[in-house]
Amino acid sequence: MxxxxxxxxxxxxxxxxxxxxxxxxxxxxxxxxxxxxxxxxxxxxxxxxxxxxxxxxxxxxxxxxxxxxxxxxxxxxxxxxxxVSRYTVSGKVSIGVAPYSSGMRLSVPLLKAVRSELPGVRLHIVDSFGQAYSELVINGRLDLAVIHGAGPIKGARFKPIMTERFCLISPATSGWQQGEPVSVEQLADIPMLLPPIYNFVRRAVELAFTRNGTPLNLIAEVESLITLAQSVNEGIAATILPAAFARDMQLNDQTTVNPIVAPTIEETLSICTPDNNPLSEPAEAVRQILEKLTCRLSESLDQEQTDIIGKHAD
The missing domain is CATH 1.10.10.10 (Winged helix-like DNA-binding domain superfamily/Winged helix DNA-binding domain)
Incomplete structure (x- = not known):
């Protein structure tokens, strides 16, 4: 009836x-x-x-x-x-955000959105180095993660959200003009500071140098982004990071940012979730918010990367 x-x-x-x-x-x-x-x-x-x-x-x-x-x-x-059932969702959700990735820009917007839309959910955001985030997702220590790479990895599901192009960030004494394209071959013997070997940024850089037959002059491994930015600003060495991420390093006037071409260095940024076990109700709610935020982030970063890479992208 x-x-x-x-x-x-x-x-x-x-x-x-x-x-x-x-x-x-x-x-x-x-x-x-x-x-x-x-x-x-x-x-x-x-x-x-x-x-x-x-x-x-x-x-x-x-x-x-x-x-x-x-x-x-x-x-x-x-x-x-x-x-109003979405407001009654409660529980703890752990999310990893890959260091040295544009995904780090999601942390604060995600906190704000979850606080507003899911007040019963308590976020645990991890953005430090250590064990690979994909492994932490697979073994259940993280509910989901924003990481570099697109798989495949057994036990994990990857949803690509954007491609990050890398650039050279170096002291002005290196001799390049701001925005001037440089090749991997030109970077031979340039003192470099990079993340540890288990970081995808480091792996992407090493792979590009190896395939090009260019020696990589790595003088130190640096986990702290603050230390890395300060070291480049002080003229100690150069680094290679995602292009749009260079905007977040608070670089001084004595630092130049240059697109890397021939070949370009890039890496996929993805949302990683477990493949075998369904997400909990609060984790699924956070994932949905995260996907909305990544769409907005991708649009803004596309423009930033265009501004930095510009017409030199191949």
Whole structure:
């Protein structure tokens, strides 16, 4: 039985007239009369007695009116509970964000969005070095992660969100003009500071140098982004990082940023989730928010990378 018929029945009783109820519901009187007739057929009882002064409830009609009020009130409560159910999601969600990636820009917007939309969820954001984030996702220590790479890795699912192009960030004493394209071959013997070997940025850089047959002059491994930025600003050495990420390093006027060409160095940034076990309800809710944020991030970073790489991209 449709709730619409119960609502119409209640309106007839409340207004005391089929004509007034039809006006209130903004439907034709014959249509409303048909709904009433359908209810009486369904219950096999006369529900209303029509008279010159309006309608009068029968005993059966009085019983239905009482139950209909309860039914519709419970239905309204159900709609209300469902509509706000996202706010009742609660629990802890651990997410890893790859250091030296543009994904680090997601941390603060994600905190704000989860606080606003999922106040019952407590985030644990990891953005330091250590064990590979994909392994932490697979073994359940992280619910999901934003990492470099696109798999395949057994036990993990990857959803690519953008491609990061790398660039050279170096002291002005290196001799290149701001924005001037440089090749990997030109970077031979240039003192470099890079993340540890287990970081995807480091792996992508080493792979490019190896394939090009160019020696990499690595003078130190640096885990701290602050230390790396300060070292480049102080003229100690150069580094290679995602192009758009260079905007976040607070570089001084004595530092240049140059697109790397012939070959370009790039890496895919993906959202990594477990392949075998479904996400918990709060983790799934956070993942959905994260995907929305990554779409916005990708659009803004595309423009930033274009500004840095410019016409020199091949």
């Amino acid at each position: 449709e709730t619409r018929r119960l609502q119409s029945f209640i309106k007839i009783v409340d207004t005391g007239s089929i004509t007034r109820a039809a006006d209130a519901l903004n439907i034709a009187q014959p249509a409303l009369s048909q709904q009433l007739a359908a209810l009486e057929v369904h219950f096999r009882q006369q529900l209303l007695i029509r008279g010159p002064q309006g309608v009068t409830l029968t005993e059966a009609g009085r019983t239905l009116y009482r139950h209909a009020q309860v039914i519709l009130r419970q239905l309204d409560q159900a709609y209300s509970d469902v509509s």
